[in-house]
Amino acid sequence: MNSRLIAITRKEIIHIWRDPRTLAVMFLIPIVQLVLLGLSATSDIRHLNTGVYDADHTAASRALMEAYRASDYFALNHFASNEQELGELLDRGDIRAAMIIPAGYADKLARGETAQVAFLLDGSDPAVAGTAYAAAQSVGQAQRTRIIQQKLGVDVTRLGGIEIRPRVWYNPELKSSNYMIPALIGLILQFLTILFTAQTIVREREQGTIEQLVVTPIRSWELIVGKLIPYIGIAFFNLAEILVLGVLLFGVPIRGSLGLLAATSFLFLLTTLGLGIFISTVARSQQEAMLITFMINLPGIFLSGFFFPIEAMPPALQFLSYLIPLRYMLIILRGIVLKGVGLEPILSPVVALAIFGSLILIGASLRFRKTLE
Amino acid sequence: MISLAHLTKTFAETIAVNDVSFDVGAGEIFGLIGPDGAGKTTTLRVISTAMAPTHGRVTVDGRDVVREAETIKQEIGYMPQRFALYPDLTVVENMNFFADIFGSPPSERAALIDKLLGFARLEPFRTRYAKNLSGGMQKKLALATTLMHQPRVLLLDEPTTGVDPVSRREFWDLVTNVHLDGVTIVVSTPYLDEAERCTRVALMHRGKLIANDAPNHLRAQLGAFVFEGHSAQARAAEQAIQTLPGLLNVNTYGDVIRIIADDAARIPAIEKEWHTRNVAVQHLQPVAPRLEDVFVLAIEKLQAEHHAAQA
Numbered sequence: 001m002n003s004r005l006i007a008i009t010r011k012e013i014i015h016i017w018r019d020p021r022t023l024a025v026m027f028l029i030p031i032v033q034l035v036l037l038g039l040s041a042t043s044d045i046r047h048l049n050t051g052v053y054d055a056d057h058t059a060a061s062r063a064l065m066e067a068y069r070a071s072d073y074f075a076l077n078h079f080a081s082n083e084q085e086l087g088e089l090l091d092r093g094d095i096r097a098a099m100i101i102p103a104g105y106a107d108k109l110a111r112g113e114t115a116q117v118a119f120l121l122d123g124s125d126p127a128v129a130g131t132a133y134a135a136a137q138s139v140g141q142a143q144r145t146r147i148i149q150q151k152l153g154v155d156v157t158r159l160g161g162i163e164i165r166p167r168v169w170y171n172p173e174l175k176s177s178n179y180m181i182p183a184l185i186g187l188i189l190q191f192l193t194i195l196f197t198a199q200t201i202v203r204e205r206e207q208g209t210i211e212q213l214v215v216t217p218i219r220s221w222e223l224i225v226g227k228l229i230p231y232i233g234i235a236f237f238n239l240a241e242i243l244v245l246g247v248l249l250f251g252v253p254i255r256g257s258l259g260l261l262a263a264t265s266f267l268f269l270l271t272t273l274g275l276g277i278f279i280s281t282v283a284r285s286q287q288e289a290m291l292i293t294f295m296i297n298l299p300g301i302f303l304s305g306f307f308f309p310i311e312a313m314p315p316a317l318q319f320l321s322y323l324i325p326l327r328y329m330l331i332i333l334r335g336i337v338l339k340g341v342g343l344e345p346i347l348s349p350v351v352a353l354a355i356f357g358s359l360i361l362i363g364a365s366l367r368f369r370k371t372l373e
Numbered sequence: 374m375i376s377l378a379h380l381t382k383t384f385a386e387t388i389a390v391n392d393v394s395f396d397v398g399a400g401e402i403f404g405l406i407g408p409d410g411a412g413k414t415t416t417l418r419v420i421s422t423a424m425a426p427t428h429g430r431v432t433v434d435g436r437d438v439v440r441e442a443e444t445i446k447q448e449i450g451y452m453p454q455r456f457a458l459y460p461d462l463t464v465v466e467n468m469n470f471f472a473d474i475f476g477s478p479p480s481e482r483a484a485l486i487d488k489l490l491g492f493a494r495l496e497p498f499r500t501r502y503a504k505n506l507s508g509g510m511q512k513k514l515a516l517a518t519t520l521m522h523q524p525r526v527l528l529l530d531e532p533t534t535g536v537d538p539v540s541r542r543e544f545w546d547l548v549t550n551v552h553l554d555g556v557t558i559v560v561s562t563p564y565l566d567e568a569e570r571c572t573r574v575a576l577m578h579r580g581k582l583i584a585n586d587a588p589n590h591l592r593a594q595l596g597a598f599v600f601e602g603h604s605a606q607a608r609a610a611e612q613a614i615q616t617l618p619g620l621l622n623v624n625t626y627g628d629v630i631r632i633i634a635d636d637a638a639r640i641p642a643i644e645k646e647w648h649t650r651n652v653a654v655q656h657l658q659p660v661a662p663r664l665e666d667v668f669v670l671a672i673e674k675l676q677a678e679h680h681a682a683q684a
Binding site: 003004006007008010011015018019207208209210211212213214215216217218371372 | 418421422423424425443446447449451453455456457458459460461462466470471473474475476518
């Protein structure tokens, strides 16, 4: 075994161990990020604040309101006495949806005419509005069927016709957390590993210790790999933390093989750690390293398909997203964790990661010059 | 042992070292002297392989510091001016780390550490973090650490700057021990009393080498005469004779006035001037030139030439 490599690794472990604050951050960040992002990064809609202006005040209008309430999508918790009041509630953001039942609603139904009910949605957040839109329509549709059924006095399901029976695979309850938490593994690993490794070499420069190091027979790759090893260990600990919390706290199923998950995570870590080291060889101060880290991390997260589907991006951005290692890792993670797939279906992103990882590590080794500037 | 041929090192705008050549023989203590910005640190960094020269060739033990950098690193111990050990590692951890990197055999390790810590009087501080050592102790630790791979060439960049006199003396005792072991030493220093301990001294100024000889030869070749006198009005005495011809440098140190003149025959004129101006100076007599005089004159001469060239 290479004794210089071991010496560097041992030294790096001592640095980490003797800096309790950073150590605490390393082990707490995944927990905090997972809990915060896992809880907040969701587009599931439950109990959307909804205002109602019921100008009809009949049993029929109350039945309609009850139908919406029972759906769980809408919490009818604001009652207005005119339309203007509803508008104000929407303006203030107190409610995200509003329903106006006009006077004469029950009469029209009784006469067999079409009764119109207005449904207003706050479209500022398209994701929320989109779901609410669909929910509002389907609840209305169901109520309509119920009314027709009552009128005809027959069971409409016996009339024949088409019935679409959608079945949702992988995430039958359509829980956002099932989709988000596997992706969070990739996001958190990237965030942490780039952040910490970006500091390592630049710290030697800032402390001046690089001057003593460059006059030793240490080779660039030994220094880089030796410094990465402890962080690979920490990253795997973080991975375990996230998986355990994901299962215990968010009930995320892990359907695929843990071995495959670990192996692909290792490939992904090579790219992020390599990127961190690369930043470290470019930056002149720890502060600069930190800034570059954020500059790379943020667009990377958006282009990776973490928040927004890549398919929805303009072609130029879709193309750019191929350069983001996190993109491949998200496909792999969602594949293994949610779909329980083996290596074959995710082979191409795995190969892409392997190529990225080796290129970045080689690039960082070449960039690191064993001389002072 | 060390050979510099036309070494030039430039950074973006500045020429740090400008066409410097000298040789250092095996077993020498070679001093690099000069004001801040003279190019001493850059010269040492190039010899240490930490920096590549822009032009010129530098060899250590016949091997080129660029092409054969990796093989000669084993022969060189370099102690940077700034403390460059790990602050969060203990004394012994730092020594062991660099020994590991140099691949020093672990069998002799413990004995060597004991010996070096003993010489450096750091024995009681084995497990202290380097950041908690005093400045002087840090310097001694840095020296001990650079000796862990038993180099044949030792490069010390201002090793005693900012160190108290007692620690300075202890440090030089250590350096003397290393010298007696046959190690070739190049040391840069702003202290001229330290320069006197060197077998040879090179004076650098603005990247150029302006003198290079044994201290006693440099003094002998001064070509000027140095006098000292005592006066309660040393300042007035200095001002009184400022315009007299043949005076190369006049300086005061408390109540001592020190005059460098081109000829001993200038004395009567000086004393006459003081007499007419009513300035009392006692015991004006010739003294042995110091290295400082040599360098003050050399630098003043250069500056005069520089101004003349500009005008």
